[in-house]
Amino acid sequence: MSENDVQIIRGAGARIEFDTQDWTTSYTSAVINAGEPVMRDEAASNFVVIIANNAPEISSDMFVGVAAEVSSETNTVDGKCLVDLAIPGLTVMRGNATTSTNA
Numbered sequence: 001m002s003e004n005d006v007q008i009i010r011g012a013g014a015r016i017e018f019d020t021q022d023w024t025t026s027y028t029s030a031v032i033n034a035g036e037p038v039m040r041d042e043a044a045s046n047f048v049v050i051i052a053n054n055a056p057e058i059s060s061d062m063f064v065g066v067a068a069e070v071s072s073e074t075n076t077v078d079g080k081c082l083v084d085l086a087i088p089g090l091t092v093m094r095g096n097a098t099t100s101t102n103a
Contacts, residue, residue, distance in 0.1 A: 004035030006066050006095040013065065013085030018048040020073040020081045032071040032081050037095075038064050048081060053098065066093065 021044055023029045032038060032050050039055065040062040041047040048064050056063050065085040073079030086093070 003033040006035055006037050006093055008066055008084055008086070009092040009094055011087055011090040011092055013087045013091065015068055015082055015084050017080050017082050018064070019046055020071045020079045021047040021049070022073050022078050023075045031073065031079075032067045034067050034069045036067050038067055038081070038083055040064060047078075048083060065091075 018038075020026075020032060021028075021041065026041065026044070026047070026049060028049055030050075032048070037051045038048040039051050041049045042060065051061075051063070055061055063086060065083045068082040068084050071079050071081035085091075
């Protein structure tokens with residue numbers, strides 16, 4: 001994904017700072033850009049991670065919201081990310097298609 005792939009149109013919850021895990025420990029290898037959707041990390045529940053293709057899954061993943069700014073983790077140091085929370089039944093979002101077939 002890339003910056004501003006998802007925008008909250010209306011009904012955002014609070015803007016909260018979450019922890020992000022360093023790239024060596026987590027399965028991700030890049031910062032979370034503003035406008036990318038994030039979920040709770042299944043392996044380490046106190047961190048948020050970028051939502052990968054084919055996620056989140058209803059039975060196991062917890063959607064958190066949309067990153068408000070670029071996260072600060074590095075290859076070896078945990079970081080922080082400001083996230084605009086999504087409120088079920090209230091928040092309205094708009095996102096870019098991942099492929100031309102999805103457009």
